[in-house]
Amino acid sequence: MRVLGSAVLVMEFFIMGFAMLLAKDNHEASTIVAGAVIAILLLLTPGLLKKRAGWILGSLLQILMIGYAVVVPSMAIVGLIFGGLWIAAIIVGRKGEAARAALMATRTPDA
Structure with missing residues (x-):
């Protein structure tokens, strides 16, 4: 679950960088700063995915990414x-973790 979530967040970091390049010529500096804050959070959040707060922050960042459409419509x-x-x-990720837990439960320890 963490690997897939981390991959999505890191790819969004790059996408946000490209969006800021599109926005730099036609918008105020505050929109670029807001995009930079979102991008930095996207890059730092994968380290927090071990905890529930990381997943909540990641979900909030998804909403902010869609909200950045006010600046860059695409x-x-x-x-x-x-x-x-x-x-x-x-x-x-949840299905994979459940399958792994079931496999570990049926596995006999080496004696």
């Missing part, structure tokens, strides 16, 4: 795609 589509990938990371 971010709405990209944000929705990555939001879907985030949800898929949570669902697939």
